[in-house]
Amino acid sequence: MQGNKSVVRLKSSGFPLEVNTRTLKYNYEDGSTGFSSEITYSLGNTVVTINVTQEIYSGRVNAVYMDLSEGTGMGSFANLGLRVTRNKRYGILCNYMNTLFGGSYDSLKENYCAPPLPEREVVRYICGESGCGGCFTLEKKKKEDGAVVRVQATHDFIVGEETMHVKVKIRNDDGGLKVEVEGPVKLTTDYMNHVVSGMRRKMRSAIEASTVPLVRNDVAQRSPNVVGPKFISDDRVHLCFQRMRMHQGF
Incomplete structure (x- = not known):
């Protein structure tokens, strides 16, 4: 067992x-x-x-388990679990991501899918007792055939103006899963929010770029008996935009 201990001074605590x-x-x-x-x-x-945790068999990493737990010492808790496995057909499988919150924790879960950008799942939470919060992001990069070639998970423990950042990179190759754990490093919360906002802008642009051709194609193929312009309403796109606007400053 190898260990290391350090103390970080925070402005907001x-x-x-x-x-x-x-x-x-x-x-x-x-x-x-x-x-x-x-x-x-x-x-x-x-x-x-x-x-x-990396599970190794015959010299290869076949599965990775990521577990996160947070407790306030006053009864409130946050738990998150993720299992990643190697698959010949689909590349990397994220079998599940379970979350459980209790006590004074509030959470928000968002999903983004706008090819060719990586799929992202974001879980944000905050504790009313401690005032601390967290953000867990799961990103999956796919090939054209749908196989996942890279998974990246990040966790940010947020304390006021600062956050402790950890990044886990998982990629698939012939020798099994390759895992890199980076951090923890201290970042500013403003920087983290800037990164998340940039991600949302890219997603919004990708969604708009993919929906405009659909609208044009529908107008070109509409019946000649229809008078006036015709618009396509995609509930999933509108829901995504609403979430972006509602939680931009979460």
């Missing part, structure tokens, strides 16, 4: 943020092994644990 990182190794009865990268934040009574 009266408590220092203690950061612990360690690497663990497991041996299972079926002959497989596992390596786990564990990151723990301690801020007052709030404890956040991020665990990334």
Whole structure:
């Protein structure tokens, strides 16, 4: 087991943020092994644990488990779990992403799909007791045949004007899944919001670019008996725009 401990000073908190990182190794009865990268934040009574475990069999990483837990010490909690596996046909499979919140936690979940941009799933949450928040983003990059070649997961632990940022990159090649864990690093919350806003702008542009040809094609093929312009209304597109406008400053 290898470990490291550090203390980060935050402008918006009266408590220092203690950061612990360690690497663990497991041996299972079926002959497989596992390596786990564990990151723990301690801020007052709030404890956040991020665990990334690689399951290795015959020298190859076939599955990756990401588990996130956050507790306030006063009964409120946030849990998130993600399982990523290797598949011959579909590349990388994200089998599930489960979230569970209790107590004073409020959460918001958004999904973005606008090819050729990567698919993104964003979970944001905030705790009324501690005032801290978090943002978990899952990004999937696909080939033209639909196979996922790269997955990137990021987590931000937000304390006022600052955030602790962790990034996990997973790609598929002939030797199995390749996993990189970057961070934690301290960023400003403004920078993180800038990144998320840029992502939304790209998604909006991609959606608009894909819907304009549909409208033009429909107008060209409409019946000659129809008088006046005809417009296509895609409820999914409108819902996506509404979410962007409603939660732009979340």
